[in-house]
Amino acid sequence: MSSNPLQGAQFVLAAHRINQLPADEGVEVAFAGRSNAGKSSALNALTGHKGLARTSKTPGRTQQMVAFSLPPVAVGEALPAMEARLIDLPGYGYAKVPDALREHWRHEIDRYLHQRRSLRGVVLIVDIRHPLKEFDRMMLNFCLDTELACHMLLTKADKLSRNQSVQSLAALRKELAVGMPVTAQVFSSADGTGVEEARRAVMQLLEGNVRTKTQASL
Template sequence: MAVVPNPLERATYLLAAHNHRQLPPDGGREVAFAGRSNAGKSTALNALCRQNALARVSKTPGRTQQLVYFAIPPHEDRYLVDLPGYGYAKVPQDLQAHWQQFLDGWFTTRQALRGLVVVMDIRHPLKEYDRQMIGYAVRRGLPAHALLTKADKLGRGAQGNALLAVRKDLAASYGDTVSVQVFSGESKQGVDEARAIVNGWLELA
């Protein structure tokens, strides 16, 4: 069986931005990954890129505290962007306010942004922050894709029920603008489907 080429395998760490001045030039194409702390965002990124430690997997919630950019050689203007894990970050309120303002501005003005992947634990989907991030994308007219991660923790029947419930909720709130799938970085379930979407947004196919 032939191995499908995966441009994301070339992804490498580029920079971590804490303010707008540190961002790369606003050109090309970027896909952002958002998710509550410990939803499996780092594991998902690593699985999509077939790398074990591209995005650091931490047992401590809220460890990602900047916009982390990964470049995809040989392209000079294709990026994956790991957004700060949200929900449990134990940081001072003034720093949280800074992140909120930074993200608001980034989502509102970043022209290179071509899609948002929202990572949600399949057992606890569509929390307030998940809806907030999806709302950012919808208001910008950007495609959003929900990954229901850690699917290996549930049986097939429970996975299907969760998928249908989330799909129905998203359709009621946002129409057909948000797609959703079951995913597991551990068992690699749904990895090819998610990778195809990201590659399409980045025009890497």
């Protein structure tokens, strides 16, 4: 098994506002997804740290922005390695939270995605068994509007046959607009499907440019 470039991830802090996050330096990738899509399990599988992100049978437990540090990342041959992070954004969807808190997170996530200079890309977590929801489309369109790269993990692929998973991925790729800066793959934290591929994708986001040009939309 090849070495894991995301190994060594460590919890840094949980923030209620973006100004409480670590200094806006280096590079980071944000993880977003609906509350029941398997975001915490994906983070644990990718980092090889079973207890890194809290998992729960109750959707919506992540109600803060959680920062995890990574080993420094080299972003160019002649440049020194840069500080790197993963940011776990609050789950959205089935979380039973007050309207005021929901509105707070809508505002803070919008500010984070627009203002965070160290942000290099978004990993969008989507349950492979369901069509894209409003939140998923909102995140994809945001990435389009801000020219931010996005990699989609179609999680819980172990719940489908291999043929069904292939068909679901093909259907999604057909739905995505031509020229959209989005890549997608089948993934399962339960049986390890796509974990190595997803790790490479996260590293490519961390090492890549901040924005990519596109004119397409969903």
